[in-house]
Amino acid sequence: MSRWAQLSTNELSVLEGVFWLHGPSREALSQRLAFSRTHANAVIAGMLEQGWLDRAGQRESSGGRRAETLCLHPALGVLLCADLGATSIEVAVLSLDLQVLARHGEAIDVRLGPGLVLSRIRALMREVLAARKLKPRDVLAIGMGVPGPVDFATGQLVEPPLMPQWDSFSIRDDLRAEYEAPVWVDNDVNLMALAELWRLKRELPNFLVLKVGTGIGCGVVCHGEVYRGANGSAGDVGHICVDPAGPRCHCGNVGCVETMAGGPAIAREATSAAQAGQSAMLAERLAANGMLTPEDVGNASRAGDATANQIVQRAGTQIGQMLASVVNFFNPSHVFVGGGLTRIGPLFLASLRQCVYQRSLALSTRHLEVGYTPLGDQAGLIGAGVLALQETLRGRAKVLA
Amino acid sequence: MSRWAQLSTNELSVLEGVFWLHGPSREALSQRLAFSRTHANAVIAGMLEQGWLDRAGQRESSGGRRAETLCLHPALGVLLCADLGATSIEVAVLSLDLQVLARHGEAIDVRLGPGLVLSRIRALMREVLAARKLKPRDVLAIGMGVPGPVDFATGQLVEPPLMPQWDSFSIRDDLRAEYEAPVWVDNDVNLMALAELWRLKRELPNFLVLKVGTGIGCGVVCHGEVYRGANGSAGDVGHICVDPAGPRCHCGNVGCVETMAGGPAIAREATSAAQAGQSAMLAERLAANGMLTPEDVGNASRAGDATANQIVQRAGTQIGQMLASVVNFFNPSHVFVGGGLTRIGPLFLASLRQCVYQRSLALSTRHLEVGYTPLGDQAGLIGAGVLALQETLRGRAKVLA
Structure with missing residues (x-):
């Protein structure tokens, strides 16, 4: 690793810049680093020669020669x-x-x-x-x-x-x-x-990523950096109370959104509904597999089952109530929603959005965008x-x- | 104003440093700005001569001569x-x-x-x-x-x-x-x-200031800077819902913490209690003044009136419920509470704290400090x-x- 110790602060900045800009042209890189063109060229030339950087993207296109772009050296x-x-x-x-x-x-x-x-x-x-x-x-x-x-x-x-x-x-x-x-x-x-943040090349400074699955958690980007909080627990939104009259959670409190609307809650509600004879589709599935999963509820919802629709909508609304509080407090520009529960059908995101836009202040939601995580499963x-x-x-x- | 245009970036950094460090010694200033001692001395000498900076604090004390400190020139x-x-x-x-x-x-x-x-x-x-x-x-x-x-x-x-x-x-x-x-x-x-943030010389990077009065709002410090959100509405916590079965707020939603526990709500509750004969002390005050204020409730609470105590505790608990959600999400190191409602007696802060410590996750509250704003009214x-x-x-x- 001693080779790394020879890098100057400027050279390390170049490596970071090339990485965060997804292989930029020399112009884009020197602009972002606020280096003069001459200075940037000198640093880059040395780093190409020493095998830190490599050239990429230099190919013909209908519009003529493409600008050379830089990448981190694969070696x-x-x-x-x-x-x-x-x-x-x-x-x-x-x-x-x-x-x-x-x-x-x-x-x-x-x-x-x-x-x-x-x-x-x-x-x-x-x-x-x-x-x-x-x-x-x-x-x-x-x-x-x-x-x-x-x-x-x-x-x-x-x-x-x-x-x-x-x-x-x-x-x-x-x-x-x-x-x-x-x-x-x-x-x-x-x-x-x-x-x-990397996908966006750091161009959005303030946004949230909400993950809904077995648990419910939130990644927070603030001033262009991931925010972890004073003890690393920032974004731990699963135990925010959405109903003071709600059921008791394993954490000891009542009405936590995770207990009311997480994956296990959805499976539990579906099982009760199937056993109570409220949905032939869910009952059939339960009989066949001995259990129900959120995916089963999603499939039934997509097939038009009214009970499944209600379960999905209720979960979306309860998570939306929690998110509305967070949006009022944090005023993000975007909320990207990911995790397993996004697969339970479009009604989930629709209910969640409706609740956020209704329950948050007008100023917080005027330019707010709520959608799926563009990077999805990856x-x-x-x-x-x-x-x-x-x-x-x-x-x-x-x-x- | 043309005089300002002659300042270099380094000189402007010195002015900012002197201001944020509350009149530092040369050593403290050059350390914070990461200037060498020689460089700092050269810049400071010029700025003293041109009347940007002044000397202060150079006086005898029992421990010998105090170090010279710098301040922005009063002129x-x-x-x-x-x-x-x-x-x-x-x-x-x-x-x-x-x-x-x-x-x-x-x-x-x-x-x-x-x-x-x-x-x-x-x-x-x-x-x-x-x-x-x-x-x-x-x-x-x-x-x-x-x-x-x-x-x-x-x-x-x-x-x-x-x-x-x-x-x-x-x-x-x-x-x-x-x-x-x-x-x-x-x-x-x-x-x-x-x-x-200035009082603390920027030494705490992540904390909240909660103002409770007619309205309820929150100032957010994140990564050492005041965080305003995507549209400037960050910290707008007054319309966070603390009870889905609560009363309707002027914003159109139900159960907003401001409507349930802000100054006007406290005055309203006290008036109802006085009229219903639940508190002789509040009834007497109402008869004398034709109205009740949160201060009246605070005075009655301090004098041991049970109804006033209940009103103060309920407000503290409801605001604490909102704050618990925010603490789960933001994981601040400190919450400083200010505004007019802090004058309604110690039960208010006690109830608020109890609710936050009970309702937030253990990891978020392990080192959390909740107290009054040290700068108070100023x-x-x-x-x-x-x-x-x-x-x-x-x-x-x-x-x-």
């Missing part, structure tokens, strides 16, 4: 990324421009504990590397998202409600045995927010890649400072 | 500040180290409209200047807080619910007729937040001073950039 390595959910895991190798080179996803229950889950993750990491004939030493940095609060400095989980056995566990130490590359861990929704993995590369570059800069 | 001028509330106005002249040189406060109803209210403010501004034998040309900058949302770039009010006649009115244009100095306008709670005026000086210095920097 710098790859990013190894994992996105751990409450019930699933995705592992991938990404190039430095965040293209997925190899990927593997499967179901897993985080409650199995860190020992079993991480041993499976390490096996999948070896697998995706092998699929591209890569070795551990080709890995420049590792990024991982987890479905719970993380102390960002130490990379440890802090009292994660969905994964109690992981409390104070250090994923970083676990992976250090197999990889020399630095390991960065963050909450899954923070990574989704970071991914969208947001978590891409965010892990952004985290890994960004923090590695910042870490190098810090060593020098 | 640069004064700051003219106004803090407009829904029912009151404070106007003051502040020195550049934010000492109040002259101050006048009185009751006024903002609903009289901008014509009448601003003519009174201009008269008070002349009065406070005259009290210190100052002229309009001595004013370096003007800052003003208003109880409604402001488009920060234009200085115009945007659909302010408590002051409808002020919609799109430009306070800046109005004051321009009398003063050459630049005019900066912001929401009153943003200014309270800015004031606490927060609004001091914030107007910080705004005026900070934006004026930034404005000069921009002209040069």
